[in-house]
Amino acid sequence: xxxxxxDVDNLHVSxxxxxxxxxxxxxxxxxxxxxxxxxxxxxxxxxxxVTAKSIMRLLPKxxxxxxxxxxxxxxxxxxxxxxxxxxxxxxxxxxxxxxxPMTSLNPTMKIGKQIMEGLKKHQTLTKSEARQRALxxxxxxxxxNAKKRLDAYPHQFSGGMRQxxxxxxxxxxxxxxxxxxxxxxxxxxxxQAQILQLMKNLQEKMDTxxxxxxHDLGVVANMADKVAxxxxxxxxxxxxxxxIFYETQHPYTLGLLGSMPNLNAKRxxxxxxxxxxPPDLATLGTGCPFAARCPYTxxxxxxxxxxxxELSESHSVLCWLQDSRTPENHAPETVGSAQR
Amino acid sequence: xxxxxxxxxxxDLKKHFKINKKDTLKAVxxxxxxxxxxxxxxxxxxxxxxxxxxxxxxxxxxxxxxxEILFExxxxxxxxxxxxxKQKKRDIQMIFQDPYSSLNPRLTxxxxxxxxxVIHTPDASVKEREQQVNELLELVGxxxxxxxxxxxxxxxxxxxxxGIARALAVNPQFIVADEPIAALDVSIQAQIxxxxxxxxxxxxxxxxFIAHDLSMVKYxxxxxxxxxxxxxxxxxxSENLYENPMHPYSEALLSAIPLPDPKMERSRVQILLxxxxxxxxxxxxxxxxxxxxxxxxxxxxxxxxxxxERQPGHFVACHLHDEEVMAAEKNEWGSVSV
Numbered sequence: 124x125x126x127x128x129x130d131v132d133n134l135h136v137s138x139x140x141x142x143x144x145x146x147x148x149x150x151x152x153x154x155x156x157x158x159x160x161x162x163x164x165x166x167x168x169x170x171x172x173v174t175a176k177s178i179m180r181l182l183p184k185x186x187x188x189x190x191x192x193x194x195x196x197x198x199x200x201x202x203x204x205x206x207x208x209x210x211x212x213x214x215x216x217x218x219x220x221x222x223x224p225m226t227s228l229n230p231t232m233k234i235g236k237q238i239m240e241g242l243k244k245h246q247t248l249t250k251s252e253a254r255q256r257a258l259x260x261x262x263x264x265x266x267x268n269a270k271k272r273l274d275a276y277p278h279q280f281s282g283g284m285r286q287x288x289x290x291x292x293x294x295x296x297x298x299x300x301x302x303x304x305x306x307x308x309x310x311x312x313x314x315q316a317q318i319l320q321l322m323k324n325l326q327e328k329m330d331t332x333x334x335x336x337x338h339d340l341g342v343v344a345n346m347a348d349k350v351a352x353x354x355x356x357x358x359x360x361x362x363x364x365x366x367i368f369y370e371t372q373h374p375y376t377l378g379l380l381g382s383m384p385n386l387n388a389k390r391x392x393x394x395x396x397x398x399x400x401p402p403d404l405a406t407l408g409t410g411c412p413f414a415a416r417c418p419y420t421x422x423x424x425x426x427x428x429x430x431x432x433e434l435s436e437s438h439s440v441l442c443w444l445q446d447s448r449t450p451e452n453h454a455p456e457t458v459g460s461a462q463r
Numbered sequence: 464x465x466x467x468x469x470x471x472x473x474x475d476l477k478k479h480f481k482i483n484k485k486d487t488l489k490a491v492x493x494x495x496x497x498x499x500x501x502x503x504x505x506x507x508x509x510x511x512x513x514x515x516x517x518x519x520x521x522x523x524x525x526x527x528x529x530x531e532i533l534f535e536x537x538x539x540x541x542x543x544x545x546x547x548x549k550q551k552k553r554d555i556q557m558i559f560q561d562p563y564s565s566l567n568p569r570l571t572x573x574x575x576x577x578x579x580x581v582i583h584t585p586d587a588s589v590k591e592r593e594q595q596v597n598e599l600l601e602l603v604g605x606x607x608x609x610x611x612x613x614x615x616x617x618x619x620x621x622x623x624x625x626g627i628a629r630a631l632a633v634n635p636q637f638i639v640a641d642e643p644i645a646a647l648d649v650s651i652q653a654q655i656x657x658x659x660x661x662x663x664x665x666x667x668x669x670x671x672f673i674a675h676d677l678s679m680v681k682y683x684x685x686x687x688x689x690x691x692x693x694x695x696x697x698x699x700x701s702e703n704l705y706e707n708p709m710h711p712y713s714e715a716l717l718s719a720i721p722l723p724d725p726k727m728e729r730s731r732v733q734i735l736l737x738x739x740x741x742x743x744x745x746x747x748x749x750x751x752x753x754x755x756x757x758x759x760x761x762x763x764x765x766x767x768x769x770x771x772e773r774q775p776g777h778f779v780a781c782h783l784h785d786e787e788v789m790a791a792e793k794n795e796w797g798s799v800s801v
């Protein structure tokens with residue numbers, strides 16, 4: 124058994140706003156082993172990017188507060204590190220790839236220099252060694268004519284190529300954890316397929332653990348070992364890839380799967396959308412935040428927040444349907460089975 | 464006009480943009496298709512393939528460089544009196560991709576939706592107009608208490624519903640929907656697709672549905688056209704495209720969609736295309752796809768394949784399905800091996 128490399132435990136994040144404090148992440152816990160991929164799935168506003176940014180300690184200092192929780196990396200709580208120590212971790216042991224490859228590169232700097240920046244900071248390399256390493260990285264991520272391209276500017280690359288450069292930059296110091304926040308959302312499908320394949324190949328070579336943040340369940344099925352489904356700041360279902368897709372428990376996960384088109388389905392089968400829209404985090408009540416949109420709501424859901432139910436060692440769900448106190452006949456047939 | 468008659472006929476449409484003295488960007492470079500009354504045609508392709516330009520040229524935002532767009536047998540870009548132009552613009556409406564930038568932030572929902580009504584039915588009283596807007600809001604799944612609010616008070620999905628209500632306000636026959644769901648969350652996408660389908664049945668609308676997401680397109684389209692670098696490379700029934708894609712580009716596009724099913728993801732073989740889409744300023748010779756095509760032959764870089772009906776209702780532009788070309792290729796190959 125490999126040891127856990129990253130352990131997030133009961134993480135809470137709130138933001139101070141003019142209308143009072145808003146809790147964007149509420150008690151998120153997950154763990155990650157070497158070489159493993161964890162996908163965090165959820166809609167906009169579910170708190171998935173905030174979770175990622177708190178691991179990197181990239182949240183805005185003046186407005187974000189982390190009142191509770193631990194983020195353990197190699198046994199050390201990242202939240203307790205000084206800013207200087209955190210800089211040693213960021214970019215070298217844990218690095219991040221963002222959604223938009225244009226805004227995450229400096230437009231006025233040659234890409235070779237941008238890749239070397241991190242290398243020079245974190246490793247004792249001379250300039251020419253760093254340049255050599257940057258060249259190797261560009262070749263590794265499949266940039267043709269890499270030697271010449273070291274001296275090109277970001278605007279001279281296409282979207283897919285830019286994302287390759289960003290990945291090269293993130294992996295240059297061979298980090299143990301790579302956080303990828305919607306890395307392929309801005310790309311076309313054929314380019315997305317290339318980038319996902321590249322990430323998988325590099326992960327095998329470097330044994331990097333990946334936290335993949337996405338809203339696309341297709342990408343999840345392609346990449347992940349474990350999945351955390353987030354809704355309104357909470358992990359509502361957590362399990363292995365097969366548990367999430369074939370033994371789905373939470374009505375929200377079921378809803379997400381049902382609203383995804385299935386290529387093999389006939390056209391006449393209608394899509395089953397989740398009614399309504401995600402809740403406003405500022406006005407959440409005491410009950411389950413999904414209750415208003417849930418097709419299986421019971422009276423208890425509106426007033427009391429569900430407790431986490433462990434279904435197996437790896438599979439847990441935050442829903443009243445699976446609670447031991449709920450009479451059994453309440454769970455609808457579709458829950459807990461492969462729907463399709 | 465009755466159902467199943469050709470509502471829109473596009474003949475050899477071209478739209479070129481002059482960039483500087485030397486270069487022209489050939490966004491749309493000779494495409495032809497028809498859309499029947501009550502039908503939905505899906506138009507898919509990667510970014511930069513010209514799909515939005517087609518939509519905008521049909522909605523008269525752009526003037527075509529050449530070719531014609533016949534709507535109810537009349538060229539929409541022809542010479543008409545002011546009243547006729549007004550009617551034509553009314554018949555073709557558009558829904559945009561970005562529900563944030565396509566609504567004026569300084570207008571209330573009432574003002575946004577009634578803008579078209581003010582122009583096209585100037586005789587109606589304010590009360591009648593309000594009544595109409597309220598009906599429209601209910602039609603798209605909002606309620607009339609929303610009419611006094613501003614766009615920023617709504618979520619992305621709700622804004623897209625406002626955009627749809629605005630398009631429907633003037634009773635159009637034909638709607639160009641340019642990536643109407645691309646900016647929305649998955650659970651909301653399905654809501655909007657279902658709404659568009661219901662509205663189509665109720666109001667006998669005809670859609671051109673532009674998208675890059677092949678999986679959603681199937682649910683709404685009767686037929687699908689696949690575009691690559693300014694040309695349509697394949698056009699057929701939507702289910703047939705998924706079961707029997709004939710163009711290697713359509714095959715690759717379909718195989719690149721990540722499926723929300725881990726078992727299928729593990730077992731299937733993906734066709735990975737090499738490189739990026741070439742620039743529409745400097746289009747490759749012969750078949751435009753030959754630089755990335757996994758099945759390219761010698762002839763592909765020399766001869767531009769014609770867009771031909773290879774099976775009933777199934778159009779494709781590829782040499783692989785041209786028996787004459789394939790026979791010649793075989794002979795050449797045969798003579799080399801002997």
